Amino acid sequence: MSRLGVVLIAGLVAGIVLADALFIVREDKQVIITQFGEPIGGPITEPGLKIKLPFFQKLHVFEKRFLEWQGDAEELTTRDKKYIYVDVYARWRIAEPLLFFQRLTNETNAQSRLDDILDGETRNAIARHDLLEVVRSTNREPVLDENAPTDVFKPIEGGRDRIRQQILEAAKTTAAGLGIEILDVQFRRINYSDPETQNAVFQRMISERKRIADRFRSEGQGEAARILGEMDRELKRIQSEAYRQAEEIRGRADAEATQIYASVYDRSADSRVFYEFLQTMATFESTIDDGTTLVLSTDGEFYRFLEGSGR
Amino acid sequence: MSEPSGGGPRSPLDFPDFSKLRNFRFPGRKDGPGGKGGGGGDVSARKIGIALLVLVVVGLLFGSIYQIEADEVGIILRLGRYRGPAHDAGPGLHFKLPIIDQLEKLPVERQLKQEFGFRSETVGIRSSFADVSEEATMLTGDENVVIVEWVVQYRIVDAYRYLFKVRNIDETFRDLSHAVMRQVVGDRTVDEVVTVGRVDIENAAQQELQALCDQYETGIRVEKVLLQSNNPPDPVKPSFNDVNQAEQDRSKLINEAQANYNRVVPRAEGEALQTIQQAEGYALDRVNRSRGDAARFDALFAEYRKAPEVTRKRIYLETMGKVLPQVGRKVVVDRSVEGLVPMFDFSGRAATGGAASTQTPPGGAP
Numbered sequence: 001m002s003r004l005g006v007v008l009i010a011g012l013v014a015g016i017v018l019a020d021a022l023f024i025v026r027e028d029k030q031v032i033i034t035q036f037g038e039p040i041g042g043p044i045t046e047p048g049l050k051i052k053l054p055f056f057q058k059l060h061v062f063e064k065r066f067l068e069w070q071g072d073a074e075e076l077t078t079r080d081k082k083y084i085y086v087d088v089y090a091r092w093r094i095a096e097p098l099l100f101f102q103r104l105t106n107e108t109n110a111q112s113r114l115d116d117i118l119d120g121e122t123r124n125a126i127a128r129h130d131l132l133e134v135v136r137s138t139n140r141e142p143v144l145d146e147n148a149p150t151d152v153f154k155p156i157e158g159g160r161d162r163i164r165q166q167i168l169e170a171a172k173t174t175a176a177g178l179g180i181e182i183l184d185v186q187f188r189r190i191n192y193s194d195p196e197t198q199n200a201v202f203q204r205m206i207s208e209r210k211r212i213a214d215r216f217r218s219e220g221q222g223e224a225a226r227i228l229g230e231m232d233r234e235l236k237r238i239q240s241e242a243y244r245q246a247e248e249i250r251g252r253a254d255a256e257a258t259q260i261y262a263s264v265y266d267r268s269a270d271s272r273v274f275y276e277f278l279q280t281m282a283t284f285e286s287t288i289d290d291g292t293t294l295v296l297s298t299d300g301e302f303y304r305f306l307e308g309s310g311r
Numbered sequence: 312m313s314e315p316s317g318g319g320p321r322s323p324l325d326f327p328d329f330s331k332l333r334n335f336r337f338p339g340r341k342d343g344p345g346g347k348g349g350g351g352g353d354v355s356a357r358k359i360g361i362a363l364l365v366l367v368v369v370g371l372l373f374g375s376i377y378q379i380e381a382d383e384v385g386i387i388l389r390l391g392r393y394r395g396p397a398h399d400a401g402p403g404l405h406f407k408l409p410i411i412d413q414l415e416k417l418p419v420e421r422q423l424k425q426e427f428g429f430r431s432e433t434v435g436i437r438s439s440f441a442d443v444s445e446e447a448t449m450l451t452g453d454e455n456v457v458i459v460e461w462v463v464q465y466r467i468v469d470a471y472r473y474l475f476k477v478r479n480i481d482e483t484f485r486d487l488s489h490a491v492m493r494q495v496v497g498d499r500t501v502d503e504v505v506t507v508g509r510v511d512i513e514n515a516a517q518q519e520l521q522a523l524c525d526q527y528e529t530g531i532r533v534e535k536v537l538l539q540s541n542n543p544p545d546p547v548k549p550s551f552n553d554v555n556q557a558e559q560d561r562s563k564l565i566n567e568a569q570a571n572y573n574r575v576v577p578r579a580e581g582e583a584l585q586t587i588q589q590a591e592g593y594a595l596d597r598v599n600r601s602r603g604d605a606a607r608f609d610a611l612f613a614e615y616r617k618a619p620e621v622t623r624k625r626i627y628l629e630t631m632g633k634v635l636p637q638v639g640r641k642v643v644v645d646r647s648v649e650g651l652v653p654m655f656d657f658s659g660r661a662a663t664g665g666a667a668s669t670q671t672p673p674g675g676a677p
Contacts, residue, residue, distance in 0.1 A: 004356075024390050024391040025391050026388065026391040027388060027391060027392060027393045027471075027474075027475045028474070028475040028476075028478075029391075047388075047390075047391045047392040047393070048390050048391055048392045049390040049391070063478055064475075065475060065476055065477050065478045066476060066477045066478065066483070066527060066528075067478050068478065068479055068482060068483055068486070070486075089486050089490075091477075091483070091527060131450075131454065132452075132454065135450045135451075135452060135454070135497040136452050136497055136498055137494055137497060137498050138498055140498055142452065142453075142499060142500045142502075142503055143503055143507055143508055143511070144500075144502075153452060153453065153500070160494060160497065183526075183527070184523075184526065184527070186486065186487070186490035187490060187493065187494075188486055188489045188490050188493070189449075189489065189493065190449075190450055190493065190497075191445075191448055191449070191450065191456075192450070192456065198456070201454065201455065201456055202456070202544065202546045202547050204455075205455050205456070205501070205543065205547045205550070206546075206547055206550040209547070209550035209551055209553065209554050210550060210553070212554050212557070213550070213553045213554045213556070213557035214557070215557075216554065216557035216558050216560065216561045217557050217560050217561060217564075219561050220557075220560055220561030220562070220563070220564035220565055221564055223561070223564065223565045223568070224564040224565055224567065224568035225568075226568075227565070227568035227569055227571075227572050228568050228571065228572070230572065231568075231571065231572040231575055231576055234572075234576050234579070235575065235576065235579050238576070238579045238580055238582075238583045239579060239582075239583060241583065242582070242583030242584070242586040242587055243586065245586075245587050245590065246586045246587050246589065246590030247590070248590075249587070249590040249591055249593070249594045250590050250593050250594060250597075252594065253593060253594030253595075253596075253597040253598050254597060256594075256597075256598050256601070257597045257598055257600070257601030258601075260598070260601040260602055260604075260605045261601055261604065261605060263605065264605040264608050264609050264612075265608065267612075270612075270615075270616065270619070271608075271612055274611075274612055274615050274619075274623075275608065277623060277626070277627075278608070278611075278626070281626055281627065281630040284630055284631075284634050285630060285633060285634055288634045288637060288638055289637055289638075289639075290637055290638065290639040291639050292637075292638045292639055292640075293638075293639065293640040293641075293642065294635070294638045294640070294641050294642065295642045295644060296641065296642065296643050296644065
């Protein structure tokens with residue numbers, strides 16, 4: 001019993017000592033060992049099972065991965081006096097753990113230092129540029145469809161990427177002194193902050209749309225008028241052409257008929273007299289009706305015999 | 312998609328405690344068989360020791376067997392070190408060394424999805440935006456405001472990078488997606504965003520996002536960026552709709568005019584043909600009649616020439632015979648009566664004048 005107790009206690013003590021001396025460095029971590037607050041040796045960045053002096057030496061574990069930094073959505077003013085919310089984030093990593101440990105001790109301090117650095121640089125960069133420079137990245141030609149207003153894109157100088165680079169470069173230098181490497185700065189969000197500006201933008205959008213809508217309607221009316229005009233023209237053309245052709249045909253026929261009549265009626269003096277006589281007779285038939293009062297002299301051809309026989 | 316983010320931050324905190332705990336129990340286990348070999352000691356202590364030993368062994372065994380689902384891969388960290396893709400565990404049942412090996416599961420075969428600007432489900436997605444619509448509001452290159460909602464579909468292709476290169480990878484991925492979409496939209500007009508440029512935006516966003524994912528060593532492959540609905544902000548919406556309405560109005564006006572045209576012009580063309588055909592008919596009629604008249608005259612004239620006097624008289628008398636019965640009033644005047652005409656009142660009857668004047672010539676001519 002007492003032997004077992006001794007072994008148990010010895011094992012316990014050995015376990016505690018070992019547990020403090022042995023440590024595992026994970027794939028995504030790096031470690032600094034301090035002895036009474038003073039860093040001993042370089043940072044351990046290789047993963048695996050490691051050993052240190054128990055109790056006297058202390059472990060400080062840091063991330064090896066890329067870490068996030070979220071900026072507060074800040075209300076900033078651009079060079080052209082537009083009020084915008086700018087929401088920035090950055091990725092960074094602890095590049096020199098020793099320096100990082102000495103300057104900042106832990107991540108919380110690092111975050112607050114990054115706040116100072118990046119917020120400041122962002123403010124500077126935004127204030128030096130027009131809104132368009134922050135929003136746009138390239139001078140690409142927009143694809144215009146028929147409703148797009150034509151004068152939409154003003155040329156930009158450098159654009160969003162250049163501003164990001166400026167912030168990054170400026171922040172990088174400062175951060176390097178803290179053992180921090182900033183990988184990247186991105187604008188996560190840029191929006192109008194001021195309701196008045198926003199409202200003005202909405203009004204502009206509305207009037208722009210109205211302009212397009214008006215143009216559509218006017219185009220429709222114009223096109224309709226053109227079609228109706230074309231219709232009128234076509235009508236006139238068709239009708240007049242038909243009239244012309246019809247009259248030509250009639251004229252030709254009249255001419256032919258006249259020629260035929262003349263060829264027989266105008267053959268000799270006799271035929272002319274005979275024609276005149278026949279035509280007169282025909283006229284009698286067609287003009288005299290029951291409304292006619294005929295005064296006939298017994299002198300005439302017809303009643304000549306009447307007079308004669310009466311005597 | 313919440314699994315990897317849940318697994319990531321937990322392990323670094325847990326692990327030291329975990330190993331200490333196991334180490335603590337380690338001597339106890341070694342101790343058991345040692346105590347037994349030495350003999351002696353009381354029975355109850357031995358029993359407790361054996362029971363403890365069995366418990367620990369069974370516990371370790373259960374902790375050592377793990378299952379990988381069909382769409383997952385198991386990543387093993389041996390003493391904190393990743394041993395390379397060759398040691399990754401595929402689907403099925405696997406064994407790992409207790410204490411020494413640490414397991415992470417990742418759904419590499421599954422297509423993962425994140426939504427921006429809207430939520431079809433609220434499970435497990437953290438957003439740093441209080442309001443989802445805030446997330447979707449962005450500025451276009453012509454300084455207009457649009458609401459863009461989109462979905463990113465992606466897969467984890469490099470489990471090592473996904474786990475060990477970026478902390479809070481889901482949040483990072485969301486941030487990247489936001490930045491990229493705003494960059495792409497910021498380079499386009501409101502019209503491109505709302506109508507014509509949707510496919511272009513999807514492609515550009517996918518490329519940019521993939522480039523950033525590579526730069527950040529996320530191990531993510533962006534499979535597709537899908538725009539959901541791109542809308543103008545609510546106050547502006549009616550005027551956008553009005554543009555659509557106007558576009559339809561335009562078509563309507565044009566169609567109506569075209570319909571009018573189509574209703575009128577073909578009919579006029581037909582009517583024109585009718586007019587021409589009527590003229591043709593007139594022409595045929597005129598020419599045929601004249602031919603007929605001429606033939607008749609010809610024949611008559613031939614006979615007339617043989618006996619002109621008699622023929623003329625005959626025709627005259629026949630005509631009179633036909634005409635006189637129709638005359639309303641007939642007045643026969645003897646040659647000796649003079650000054651009769653002024654007694655008639657001609658004012659009421661127009662036809663009588665003509666008739667009266669034609670009275671003499673036919674008779675008088677021959």
